[in-house]
Amino acid sequence: MNRLRVGIVGIGVGLLHLEGYQALDNEVDVVAICDLDETRITKIGAEYGVPQRYTDYNKLFTSGEVDAVSICLPNSLHAPASIAALEAGLHVLCEKPIAEKAASAQKIVEAAAKAPGKFMVCYNRRYRPDVAWMKSAVDQGLLGHVYQIKAGWVRETGIPAKTGWFITKAIAGGGPLIDLGVHVLDLALWMLDYPKPLTVSGDVQANFGPSGFKINRKPTDNALPVYGVEDSANAFIRLEGGTLLNLETNWASHTKPGKDDFYVVLIGTKGTIEFYVENYASENTVTFFTEIEGAPTTIYPHIIGQSSDHRYAVAEFVKCIKENLPPTATAEQGLTVMKIIDAIYQSAENSREIVLGE
Ligand SMILES: NC(=O)c1ccc[n+]([C@@H]2O[C@H](COP(=O)([O-])OP(=O)(O)OC[C@H]3O[C@@H](n4cnc5c(N)ncnc54)[C@H](O)[C@@H]3O)[C@@H](O)[C@H]2O)c1
Incomplete structure (x- = not known):
């Protein structure tokens, strides 16, 4: 498989995802970041050499520029953003908690079951x-x-x-x-x-x-x-x-x-x-x-x-994609916790x- 093209949505803890992907030097390119805070993405984009910057995650998902995304948004946005990314054919690493309530987590489980991409919860510990x-x-x-x-x-x-x-x-x-x-x-x-x-x-x-x-x-x-x-x-x-x-x-x-x-x-x-x-x-x-x-x-x-x-969680997600392995922290497990x-x-x-x- 060629180098994986990754986008990161939400640049709070998303910065740790960015650094984790960039540490996997030969395998991954972080090509896009997305946040409502334009000042922040301009600064982080320049500092980390990320070429594409978005404020609308739906535009990022359908841009054709990424194969996988990290969702690092406030909790109630995990389900809508993850589902949109899965429906766009992307692999998704979603921050914990999988959603703000079990009903939203259930929707992710259903979307992940139908989608070609892999879905993994970021249970980094x-x-x-x-x-x-x-x-x-x-x-x-x-x-x-x-x-x-x-x-x-x-x-x-x-x-x-x-x-x-x-x-x-x-x-x-x-x-x-x-x-x-x-x-x-x-x-x-x-x-x-x-x-x-x-x-x-x-x-x-x-x-x-x-x-x-x-x-x-x-x-x-x-x-x-x-x-x-x-x-x-x-x-x-x-x-x-x-x-x-x-x-x-x-x-x-x-x-x-x-x-x-x-x-x-x-x-x-x-x-x-x-x-x-x-x-x-x-x-x-x-x-x-x-x-x-x-x-x-x-x-x-x-x-x-x-x-x-x-670093470990991001590396695990990339490994699952590159080696076509089942995700280790599944949507179903995220739902059980919720x-x-x-x-x-x-x-x-x-x-x-x-x-x-x-
Ligand atoms: N696994 C961990 O150890 C760990 C650590 C910290 C946070 N988290 C999780 O990560 C998620 C984010 O937490 P955080 O601490 O980074 O929060 P944060 O508030 O610091 O960052 C969230 C970012 O999302 C952006 N954002 C909000 N709405 C958006 C939208 N519609 N489109 C694009 N960007 C938007 C905000 O501008 C902000 O920069 C939470 O779910 C949290 O539980 C996990």
Whole structure:
């Protein structure tokens, strides 16, 4: 296959996609970027040598200039943009969450099933070497039956309020649950090859955001819209096969200053793996507790990663296209995560457990 021609839509985190593609020097050309902010695309286009710049993503998709696109837009635009790109015959790498609600994710699943192009969700944490090590340990049976998973992402001060859409329910779909929870929910489910979620019980709260407390702002930032999402969420999920999943996620809490940590703990009949990432660390993240010859044994595997997980995700997407492999993070998996998230909000609203598929 010739060099892949890629376009990037949304140049916030889209910049990490751009750098990831450009790092794959011999295989990919980033030929177009698209954003409503013309000043930004002019600057980034010049700096990174991207020749084509668009403000209308539909024009980019039908231009004939690209084979694949990264969709890095606010959450409620993921479905319309991904579907339009798929219908134009393009391959799509869509940022997480796949959509702002399960109904929109369902539409992507349907479009992806009909389209010639590949669709992949950008669950970038999956491709870290430490996560790959854990997955391999689970697949080899080193943990036995994994009967409980604890997953979370917790921050001291990390309400993403620079542009305002993150705290607007209709655009974002929710707060830290949909922003950070999706990552660790995906990791937890993927470790067990996506068992079916059976029941969900959850609660969401907004203790800081509405008063503006713990929101990092610069005096030059635009005024914010009304705070319309949660800033903390907790859930208890029963999975097919008898595994319990505990989830906690928040954007703000009184804890260690600067804390921004995520974790997945897999607790099994033969061993436990604790994966704990402190402030985006890429080393010393995994501890394996087991028993050898009757003695409790703790193992600290030495796994070295790199700082940007987006490099791995972009490389994986390109590999799937070039080698005609099935996408590793599918639209169906993105939908499953969104069904759980929708159910957590529903459970919180109605103060009761939700049976999925009810
Ligand atoms: N995988 C990760 O680790 C990760 C990290 C950050 C963000 N994200 C996801 O990436 C997406 C974007 O987040 P962000 O932090 O980059 O947000 P952002 O607000 O910084 O950037 C979004 C960009 O999209 C542009 N945009 C908005 N509407 C547009 C339109 N109709 N056409 C063209 N451009 C448009 C905006 O001008 C902005 O530059 C979100 O879904 C977020 O959840 C993922």
